[in-house]
Amino acid sequence: MIGGFAEIGMRRLQGPSSLKRKQPDSGSPSDSLTDAERILYNLIRGKQDMGIWSRDMKRETNLPDQIVNKSLKSLLAKQLIKEVVNIQKKGSKHYMATEFEPSKEITGGEWYADGSLDVAFISILKDQCLKYISKKVATADEILDWMKKSRMFSVDLTTKQIEQILRALVLDNDIMEIKSTGYGDFSSVKEGRVCYKCTKKDSRRGEPNAGAMASIPCGVCPRISHCTPDGIISPTTCVYYTKWLDF
Amino acid sequence: MVTQNGIKLAVHLITNHFGNLVAKVCENLLRKGTLTLEHLIRFTELTREQVKNSLLVLIQHNCVQAYSLEVEGGSTYGAKANTQYLAIFDNILHRLRFPKFLATVSENFDNECVELFEGLLRDGRLTITQMVARASQRENPVAEDVVRDSLLKLVTARYVERCPVPEPVISKLDKDETTAKKRAAKSAKINEITETLEQSVLAAAVPMEVIRFSVTTNTGSCVNRDISSNSSPIIGVGEKRKLDAYGLDKEPSAEEKELVLWRANFEEFIRGLRHKACTENVRKRLDDDAAMVLKAILEETRSAEEKVKMESSVPLSLNTIFEAVIKIEVGRTMTFDRVQALLVQLGCPQRSSDASFSIGLNNIIELARNDEVESIVKNRYGQEAYRMFRLLSKSGCLLETDKIANDTFVEKKDTPKILYKLWKDDYLHMEKLAFLGFKQPDFLLWKVNKLELWKHILDEMCHAALNLSIRLAYEKEKDNEVLNIPKEKRVGPVVERFKRIRKVWLLLESALMKLDDALMLFHDF
Ligand code: SF4
Numbered sequence: 185m186i187g188g189f190a191e192i193g194m195r196r197l198q199g200p201s202s203l204k205r206k207q208p209d210s211g212s213p214s215d216s217l218t219d220a221e222r223i224l225y226n227l228i229r230g231k232q233d234m235g236i237w238s239r240d241m242k243r244e245t246n247l248p249d250q251i252v253n254k255s256l257k258s259l260l261a262k263q264l265i266k267e268v269v270n271i272q273k274k275g276s277k278h279y280m281a282t283e284f285e286p287s288k289e290i291t292g293g294e295w296y297a298d299g300s301l302d303v304a305f306i307s308i309l310k311d312q313c314l315k316y317i318s319k320k321v322a323t324a325d326e327i328l329d330w331m332k333k334s335r336m337f338s339v340d341l342t343t344k345q346i347e348q349i350l351r352a353l354v355l356d357n358d359i360m361e362i363k364s365t366g367y368g369d370f371s372s373v374k375e376g377r378v379c380y381k382c383t384k385k386d387s388r389r390g391e392p393n394a395g396a397m398a399s400i401p402c403g404v405c406p407r408i409s410h411c412t413p414d415g416i417i418s419p420t421t422c423v424y425y426t427k428w429l430d431f
Numbered sequence: 432m433v434t435q436n437g438i439k440l441a442v443h444l445i446t447n448h449f450g451n452l453v454a455k456v457c458e459n460l461l462r463k464g465t466l467t468l469e470h471l472i473r474f475t476e477l478t479r480e481q482v483k484n485s486l487l488v489l490i491q492h493n494c495v496q497a498y499s500l501e502v503e504g505g506s507t508y509g510a511k512a513n514t515q516y517l518a519i520f521d522n523i524l525h526r527l528r529f530p531k532f533l534a535t536v537s538e539n540f541d542n543e544c545v546e547l548f549e550g551l552l553r554d555g556r557l558t559i560t561q562m563v564a565r566a567s568q569r570e571n572p573v574a575e576d577v578v579r580d581s582l583l584k585l586v587t588a589r590y591v592e593r594c595p596v597p598e599p600v601i602s603k604l605d606k607d608e609t610t611a612k613k614r615a616a617k618s619a620k621i622n623e624i625t626e627t628l629e630q631s632v633l634a635a636a637v638p639m640e641v642i643r644f645s646v647t648t649n650t651g652s653c654v655n656r657d658i659s660s661n662s663s664p665i666i667g668v669g670e671k672r673k674l675d676a677y678g679l680d681k682e683p684s685a686e687e688k689e690l691v692l693w694r695a696n697f698e699e700f701i702r703g704l705r706h707k708a709c710t711e712n713v714r715k716r717l718d719d720d721a722a723m724v725l726k727a728i729l730e731e732t733r734s735a736e737e738k739v740k741m742e743s744s745v746p747l748s749l750n751t752i753f754e755a756v757i758k759i760e761v762g763r764t765m766t767f768d769r770v771q772a773l774l775v776q777l778g779c780p781q782r783s784s785d786a787s788f789s790i791g792l793n794n795i796i797e798l799a800r801n802d803e804v805e806s807i808v809k810n811r812y813g814q815e816a817y818r819m820f821r822l823l824s825k826s827g828c829l830l831e832t833d834k835i836a837n838d839t840f841v842e843k844k845d846t847p848k849i850l851y852k853l854w855k856d857d858y859l860h861m862e863k864l865a866f867l868g869f870k871q872p873d874f875l876l877w878k879v880n881k882l883e884l885w886k887h888i889l890d891e892m893c894h895a896a897l898n899l900s901i902r903l904a905y906e907k908e909k910d911n912e913v914l915n916i917p918k919e920k921r922v923g924p925v926v927e928r929f930k931r932i933r934k935v936w937l938l939l940e941s942a943l944m945k946l947d948d949a950l951m952l953f954h955d956f
Contacts, residue, residue: 395806
């Protein structure tokens with residue numbers, strides 16, 4: 185299991201953050217650029233960590249498509265620029281000078297890898313946090329310490345990240361955020377500090393009881409606003425009901 | 432807060448119980464507000480006789496209240512033509528929960544009381560004479576004093592009350608206010624106007640406390656525990672009018688006493704159910720002990736509550752609360768400190784022990800409503816929508832799409848789609864921030880508007896209750912032939928079908944009762 189986390193962590197390590205910041209050396213390939221290449225390179229570099237979309241480049245430079253494409257290829261080959269995934273416009277070609285790291289707007293932030301939300305990583309983090317809190321009331325720092333000590337992940341996690349994960353668990357209604365009273369369950373946490381505790385669930389099924397509406401067909405029905413007693417969609421002809429009452 | 436589907440549900444209930452004609456009259460009153468007899472005849476296109484009889488049925492069952500407007504100069508000329516009829520939406524919906532009211536009575540009283548109360552629910556309003564007559568015609572008849580005794584018990588517990596004044600007079604002032612508002616408001620507002628009017632009519636019709644719960648029996652025993660507090664010489668004009676209406680300025684004759692009409696006091700049942708909902712919610716959220724403390728407090732202060740929708744419990748000192756707790760059997764293990772700690776858990780600020788404590792009931796109700804809404808969102812729109820909805824609901828302010836995506840770990844390109852779906856179904860409020868002259872896409876801001884949302888949910892619940900009830904009626908009709916097969920002939924596949932029918936009915940009926948709990952949570956609590 186631990187190997188599995190490490191692997192995912194490794195993948196993250198090799199993500200955007202592992203790209204070395206390359207400075208063009210003296211006598212660098214940039215000396216031997218064509219005019220078109222130079223214009224494009226300067227434009228791309230000028231956009232810093234935001235990079236630029238190929239279509240915008242064509243518009244801003246007024247260079248013919250063919251030349252732009254050829255020059256980009258050449259700049260890529262010389263490792264002066266790189267292609268990055270822009271989460272806003274996936275599938276479109278977005279370029280950036282090699283020495284820059286894509287900004288948060290482009291990558292989607294620390295939870296994104298290769299332009300997609302790193303769902304697997306987030307879900308493992310959530311599971312681990314939940315596992316810890318199900319045993320005892322805990323603070324974010326405490327959980328982070330535990331993760332570091334057990335070397336579960338090869339990436340460096342921050343308290344802020346753990347807090348973000350915990351907040352999402354609160355939104356899932358798996359845990360609650362409360363201030364420690366210093367007594368009982370909270371005895372391990374200093375009074376007044378924010379800590380997390382598992383939410384009380386229906387002990388038999390581990391799921392909170394569904395509400396009155398959620399446990400009948402109409403409560404979760406996508407067509408409720410089109411349903412009328414004598415209409416085409418009606419409670420007497422309703423398929424959801426027929427299914428529900430099918431003993 | 433009467434919604435379109437609420438009206439449909441109410442009309443459906445009335446149709447089921449009293450047939451189409453009565454329902455037609457009732458529907459007109461619900462949709463158009465208050466009407467006179469002439470108006471009703473015109474709108475329903477029924478005969479005068481039919482409308483009159485329908486109104487009588489509705490009044491008998493406490494679904495309509497008549498009132499008249501005070502005529503200028505105090506003259507009573509034309510008073511009859513002036514009589515207005517008002518449908519009482521809440522009372523119509525209460526018909527759905529009669530089984531719950533009856534259950535409350537049978538939990539707390541003997542069989543005689545249950546019989547008497549059942550009669551009141553069935554017939555709407557009864558005089559003592561009628562009650563006695565009914566009891567004597569039963570299979571195992573009971574004597575008059577048993578009936579009187581049962582009535583006395585139920586009235587003392589406030590589960591039964593005297594009927595309101597048949598036709599209270601509403602002063603010109605109230606009327607001017609409402610007509611002015613009516614003119615100013617568009618039809619969408621009609622509900623709100625009816626609501627304030629309804630409140631003043633009902634308030635004017637309800638007898639003074641001292642009369643409302645007083646039974647003078649033949650033996651002369653009298654329940655009027657509030658008489659001392661109410662016998663102050665200063666009586667408001669309205670109260671004076673009520674006194675006149677009851678002829679209480681003179682000693683009522685024995686015959687007059689026998690003519691007093693009695694009915695179930697729905698308010699007291701709803702109060703009890705609200706208390707129960709609060710304690711059960713606390714039990715779910717905290718634990719049994721916290722629920723017990725709340726229960727003890729609510730029982731102790733029950734008669735001191737001035738209305739059903741109390742924002743918070745009536746303040747009590749820690750000593751009184753402790754005494755109330757140890758009155759309950761399981762409460763005897765409690766210590767003073769433990770009770771105090773539980774009060775803090777229940778949301779009372781930590782205070783010195785001689786201060787008084789009051790528990791925020793509206794907060795508890797709000798949390799219960801949130802649970803219900805969130806569970807709908809989760810089951811209808813999925814886990815990610817649930818997380819987003821909870822984020823917005825907790826924050827209580829406008830949040831931008833990207834911020835929502837970040838905080839809920841939802842893929843950025845999926846976030847607007849989910850939010851849009853919730854918005855389209857009226858679960859979210861949305862605002863656009865457009866940047867003129869920029870090629871940037873609009874910023875979208877989202878928010879949960881709780882009051883609007885609750886209204887919407889209530890409407891959906893009424894719709895769902897209507898559907899459940901229609902489906903139940905349909906299933907019953909469909910299975911009628913099977914049910915008519917005599918017992919001895921029920922063999923083979925018929926037995927199986929029979930079992931299925933029972934299951935279907937049970938499921939539908941219990942779902943309707945559970946949904947009704949939720950309806951009360953959003954409408955009556
Ligand atoms: S009756 Fe059927 S179609 Fe109509 S709202 Fe309910 S589940 Fe939906």
